[in-house]
Amino acid sequence: MCVAAISIAVGLTAPAASAARTDGVLVQHDDGRITVERPGVSSRGLTGFAAKTARRSGVRFAEPNHRYRAAGAPSDPLFSEQWSLADDTVIGAVPSWEQTTGGDVTVAVIDSGVDTTHPDLAQNAWTNPRELAGNGLDDDSNGFVDDTQGWNFVAGNPNARDDNGHGTHVAGIIGARGGNGIGVAGVAWNVKIMPIKVLDSSAVGSAATLALGIRYAVANGAKIINLSVSGPGYSRAFEEAVQLASDSGVLVIGAAGNDGRSVDTAPVYPAAFQAPLLLAVSATAPGGGLSPVSNFGAGNVELAAPGQDIVSTATGGGYERRTGTSMAAPHVAGRPGAPRRGAARPRPDRVARGPALHRAARPARELRLPQPLRRAAGRARRELQVHAQAAQRVAEAHRLLAAQGQGAVRRDEAP
Numbered sequence: 527m528c529v530a531a532i533s534i535a536v537g538l539t540a541p542a543a544s545a546a547r548t549d550g551v552l553v554q555h556d557d558g559r560i561t562v563e564r565p566g567v568s569s570r571g572l573t574g575f576a577a578k579t580a581r582r583s584g585v586r587f588a589e590p591n592h593r594y595r596a597a598g599a600p601s602d603p604l605f606s607e608q609w610s611l612a613d614d615t616v617i618g619a620v621p622s623w624e625q626t627t628g629g630d631v632t633v634a635v636i637d638s639g640v641d642t643t644h645p646d647l648a649q650n651a652w653t654n655p656r657e658l659a660g661n662g663l664d665d666d667s668n669g670f671v672d673d674t675q676g677w678n679f680v681a682g683n684p685n686a687r688d689d690n691g692h693g694t695h696v697a698g699i700i701g702a703r704g705g706n707g708i709g710v711a712g713v714a715w716n717v718k719i720m721p722i723k724v725l726d727s728s729a730v731g732s733a734a735t736l737a738l739g740i741r742y743a744v745a746n747g748a749k750i751i752n753l754s755v756s757g758p759g760y761s762r763a764f765e766e767a768v769q770l771a772s773d774s775g776v777l778v779i780g781a782a783g784n785d786g787r788s789v790d791t792a793p794v795y796p797a798a799f800q801a802p803l804l805l806a807v808s809a810t811a812p813g814g815g816l817s818p819v820s821n822f823g824a825g826n827v828e829l830a831a832p833g834q835d836i837v838s839t840a841t842g843g844g845y846e847r848r849t850g851t852s853m854a855a856p857h858v859a860g861r862p863g864a865p866r867r868g869a870a871r872p873r874p875d876r877v878a879r880g881p882a883l884h885r886a887a888r889p890a891r892e893l894r895l896p897q898p899l900r901r902a903a904g905r906a907r908r909e910l911q912v913h914a915q916a917a918q919r920v921a922e923a924h925r926l927l928a929a930q931g932q933g934a935v936r937r938d939e940a941p
Contacts (some may be wrong), residue, residue: 531734536849549577549732552591554763556584562591562667562734574586592759593666594736594795596692596729632718633700633750633859636736636744637693638729639686641841644694645782646702646709652720654746676721677742679735686721691727691841693721693847696754697838700857710715710837711847713860733761740767750857751776754785754852756794756821759889761764765799772801779859781851782821789823798826809833820851829859842860927931 552562552570565575567616572590579588632652642651659674676686679798688694697719703713722742724735736755741752751771771778780796788798789806797806798884802810806827809820811834816822820833833854840846 548590548759549586549593549734550591551579552732552734552737552761552763553579554586554766556586560734560738561723562732587762589733589762590759592733592757592764592779593730594732594755594757594759596690596725596731596755601662609906612874615634619767630718631714631750632720632748633699633714633737633752634720634722635693635700635749635752635755635856636689636722636724636743637688637696637726637752638725639678639688639693639723640676640719641694641839641843642686642690642719644698644723644839644841644843646706646839647694647697647719650701650712650715650717650719652718663766670742671706673746676723676864677739678723679742680723680726680731681739686723688721688723688841689785690725692725692729692852693723694841695836695838695846695906696702696752696852696856697721698845699836700752700855700860702839710839713857717860720746727785731755733759733764737761737763740771740778744776748754748774750859752856753796754781754795755779756781756940757849758792758794760793760795764795765801768796768799768804768940774802776803777859779855780802780806780939781807781855782823782875783884784809784850784852785821786819789820789821789827790825791823793826794821797821797823798839805829805858807831807833807851807854807858809849809851811835817849817851817854820854821851828860830854833857908924 548569550562553561553563556755557559563575563579565572565576565892569590575590576590579585591678594665614818626864640647640649642649648700654666654674657672657674658665658670660672662671664671670684672684674684675682677770679687698710701717701719702710702712704715704938722739722744724739725731735752739752740751753768769779778801780795780799783794785792785794796804806823806829808822808827810827810830810832811817816830817834820830831854835847836849836853837845837847838853
């Protein structure tokens with residue numbers, strides 16, 4: 527794979543929800559490469575430049591490069607402050623840990639990077655088994671030199687360390703090491719976190735960096751992808767990358783966005799994409815109500831999970847609280863990473879929508895949330911009854927899981 531280094535301006539302000547902002551023109555070549563051209567024209571002129579570029583030989587399509595911004599109880603001392611996990615009625619974390627605390631599942635955190643030296647994350651950091659560190663060679667012939675722990679698509683190098691903190695917080699929710707006597711516990715204690723940096727130090731990236739990051743995750747063995755990002759600009763390259771992941775059997779968890787409105791009437795991405803294995807997640811607050819910042823939408827948002835005042839890992843070895851659907855998505859991404867003991871590897875089209883996730887969304891009408899939906903391959907959907915029948919149906923989903931065994935990208939976090 528040939529990859530162009532993508533440079534993103536530092537310090538960009540967050541785009542307004544109603545207007546997509548761009549960073550040049552994204553060019554998708556016939557040979558699979560993605561490059562970005564910055565022609566020095568106005569935003570209005572980019573559409574015409576993209577149309578002209580699309581007519582070049584060897585170009586599949588060209589489009590404005592839209593930007594997005596990052597949208598058994600353990601012994602960990604801060605666990606009591608993790609309301610989303612410590613309370614058994616929220617997502618049922620403690621009972622599930624009595625069955626298993628995780629398995630051999632790789633979860634790609636496509637974000638601002640991950641502090642893989644953090645004491646609560648170091649043991650769960652993914653390492654490329656086919657790459658030798660520091661020898662200046664592409665040992666596994668995947669197109670990336672020395673990518674022993676992911677890749678930085680902002681700078682075009684193997685340093686995927688977090689210089690913002692958003693990705694590290696997300697990673698801790700998914701897979702902070704539980705039961706180690708320090709800090710916090712993740713939803714799954716033993717998953718492997720694959721760091722893929724697509725957002726800069728201001729938590730801003732583009733459709734190009736996102737598309738490249740998703741492709742890298744799929745090519746290098748991720749089974750689950752967490753996308754805690756959101757932006758109003760539609761990108762074909764971004765959508766095709768999400769579709770590629772879905773077609774490859776990779777479960778993609780996306781944040782619903784933090785504009786406090788319906789994604790059905792005011793689409794944001796990736797939540798509004800239609801890939802079969804994409805799940806968009808709204809954020810709930812303590813007590814089960816919808817977080818005031820959270821987007822919703824019966825046609826595009828499948829689940830709600832805790833996303834307000836969430837304690838997790840911070841860069842430099844610390845811990846912090848954050849709010850937003852960026853924090854809700856990793857609560858879902860961590861669930862398939864903790865299959866029941868004795869079960870085969872979970873199928874991504876049968877993600878566990880645990881008691882926690884559905885119960886957090888009650889009652890659906892009051893929250894303006896969709897009824898819980900269960901998505902099978904091919905985008906087929908079957909509505910589940912809320913309220914009285916919800917617990918029974920969710921229990922059935924769990925039993926099925928056990929039986930089967932198995933753009934600036936805006937970070938989706940409240941300011």
